[in-house]
Amino acid sequence: MFQSLKKKLNVFIGRTEEKVEKRAELSTETKVRGILRPKIRLSEEDLENILYDLQLDLIQSDVAVETTDAILEKLRSVLSGREIDKKRVHESIEESLRRVLREVLTPDKEIDVIDFVKNSSKPVVLLFVGVNGSGKTTTVMKVANLLKKNGFSVVLAAGDTFRAGGIEQLATHGENLGIRTISHQRAADSAAVVYDAIEHAKARKIDVVLADTAGRMQTKTNLMDEMRKICRVNKPDLRIFVGDALTGNDAVEQARAFNREIGIDGSILTKMDADVKGGSALAITYETKKPILFVGVGQGIDDLKRFDVDWFIGEILEAS
Ligand SMILES: Nc1nc2c(ncn2[C@@H]2O[C@H](COP(=O)(O)OP(=O)(O)O)[C@@H](O)[C@H]2O)c(=O)[nH]1
Numbered sequence: 592m593f594q595s596l597k598k599k600l601n602v603f604i605g606r607t608e609e610k611v612e613k614r615a616e617l618s619t620e621t622k623v624r625g626i627l628r629p630k631i632r633l634s635e636e637d638l639e640n641i642l643y644d645l646q647l648d649l650i651q652s653d654v655a656v657e658t659t660d661a662i663l664e665k666l667r668s669v670l671s672g673r674e675i676d677k678k679r680v681h682e683s684i685e686e687s688l689r690r691v692l693r694e695v696l697t698p699d700k701e702i703d704v705i706d707f708v709k710n711s712s713k714p715v716v717l718l719f720v721g722v723n724g725s726g727k728t729t730t731v732m733k734v735a736n737l738l739k740k741n742g743f744s745v746v747l748a749a750g751d752t753f754r755a756g757g758i759e760q761l762a763t764h765g766e767n768l769g770i771r772t773i774s775h776q777r778a779a780d781s782a783a784v785v786y787d788a789i790e791h792a793k794a795r796k797i798d799v800v801l802a803d804t805a806g807r808m809q810t811k812t813n814l815m816d817e818m819r820k821i822c823r824v825n826k827p828d829l830r831i832f833v834g835d836a837l838t839g840n841d842a843v844e845q846a847r848a849f850n851r852e853i854g855i856d857g858s859i860l861t862k863m864d865a866d867v868k869g870g871s872a873l874a875i876t877y878e879t880k881k882p883i884l885f886v887g888v889g890q891g892i893d894d895l896k897r898f899d900v901d902w903f904i905g906e907i908l909e910a911s
């Protein structure tokens with residue numbers, strides 16, 4: 592997974608290692624806990640050279656420009672002036688990188704969706720937003736399945752009233768799971784559909800409402816108006832951005848737009864099973880400061896994984 596990013600980060604570690612080893616020949620000895628060790632520091636020039644190369648590599652791996660700059664800045668401050676133990680050059684650089692990546696992947700607030708649903712007053716309303724084809728409807732089904740498995744009752748709101756077949760797609764999936772879908776006719780007001788689903792949930796004491804939405808072009812202001820209206824009328828507990836990891840920087844741009852226009856609480860990145868570069872996960876978290884709640888790893892109902900920062904960092908740092 593994430594071969595592109597993994598390869599590039601390993602190249603960075605290798606390059607840094609080389610520079611450090613060259614410096615080692617010139618270094619003086621220092622006593623650390625009674626043991627003589629060579630004291631190695633990267634020169635400023637070496638550091639700038641490797642960071643320059645890393646910058647291009649990260650951008651090519653879908654890490655957006657602002658996130659790349661942040662990573663470089665953090666690495667610069669971690670590595671400059673730092674004494675590196677000759678016996679642990681590789682580990683030491685990897686450790687620095689790990690620390691920086693963890694910082695970039697730390698949102699303002701972590702959210703565990705199952706705990707969130709457990710601890711919120713019912714019905715809990717989760718709204719899924721994102722552009723066409725990003726995987727919203729599929730993800731709504733996966734989350735419905737997960738919640739059901741955890742003992743919660745669920746109702747779906749067919750908020751994509753725009754796309755032909757949008758309502759049927761959701762209803763059919765719902766039937767397979769034994770979950771009711773609330774829908775209106777095509778082109779109906781999606782805010783009203785979600786409202787009805789919430790009323791239904793209240794009347795039947797259903798725990799969770801999952802609201803699907805339309806996603807025609809994020810640049811069109813009427814889509815954002817529609818999302819704002821859904822939010823104003825229905826006050827969802829979580830506004831979840833669904834992005835297609837295969838689209839790389841476009842997904843980052845969309846996350847930024849939805850966050851700016853309606854304010855998101857977290858993201859779900861889909862199609863992580865495909866050959867994605869990996870950088871968009873870093874950029875989406877860094878730029879929205881909101882957690883990645885899940886990743887989609889296939890078209891099946893169970894192909895949803897909790898996004899675990901350690902797992903992700905392990906994947907992108909482990910030598911290929
Ligand atoms: N490989 C893969 N395909 C996915 C994933 N999530 C969604 N898809 C596919 O992406 C396409 C669009 O999904 P859909 O849910 O209809 O997107 P929507 O327009 O945002 O509702 C469908 O063919 C899905 O099967 C995923 O995690 N992995």
Ligand SMILES: [Mg+2]
Nearest residue numbers: 727728751757
């Ligand atoms: Mg859909």
